[in-house]
Amino acid sequence: MVSNTPVTPSQTRRPRSMWPLYLIVVMCLAPVVFALLAYYVPALGLRPTDHNNYGTLIQPQRPLPDAAALSLRTLDGQPFDLASLDGKWILVTADSAACPESCVRKLFILRNSHASQGKEVERLTRVWFVTDDEEIPEQVMEAYKGTHILRADPAQLAAYLAPQADAAGREAALRAPMWIIDPLGNLMMQFPANAEPTEVRDDIRKLLRNSRIG
DSSP states (O other), X not given: OOXXXXXXXXXXXXXXXXXXHHHHHHHHHHHHHHHHHHHHOGGGXXXXXXXXXXXXXXXXXXXXXXXXXXXXXXXXXXXXXXXXXXXXXXXXXEXXXXXXXXXXXXXXXXXXXXXXXXXXXGGEEEEEEEXXXXXXXXXHHHHTTXXXXXXXXXXXXXXXXXXXXXXXXXXXXXXXXXXXXXXXXXXXXXXXXXXXXXXXXXXXXHHHHHOOOO
């Protein structure tokens, strides 16, 4: 028997809202849209401008010169080929044998940055290029045991570290910066002499963590 009871509006099935679906689509597309805007419309300020490294990347990277272009000697006068350190990350500084306070600070930063790398410490080594034939203070020698101390011709070394610089720039390169040579033998990063020690340490840590070489 068919009921004659009228159907009230509350009993009718209401159509489902499409807004939840629209919201899901917007949430899925938003990252893609922002990425495209950041890449193609830099004026919007969506693209990050900061580098994630503290040191300055060297562009282009410079491969190690051969022994004829950069002749090196140990403190007892024996020739030394820097290529023998291939496979290691090399932390580099250069200065005169007298090693003033600025020189000691660089040696200290590199030694401590090296020592603080935990289980990665064996992937690193340190080099101090001495740019004259004077005697090195005994206390400096004692404090920085484990550093390869190599005498270098200053003109040859400056041509490697700062090939595009003028005379003043090349002279500064022999006194101020610290450098990193990667395990493939490329000079690839520079730190200023007044660098923050923790920043240098953290940059080295990032390199070791993200690199599959060395």
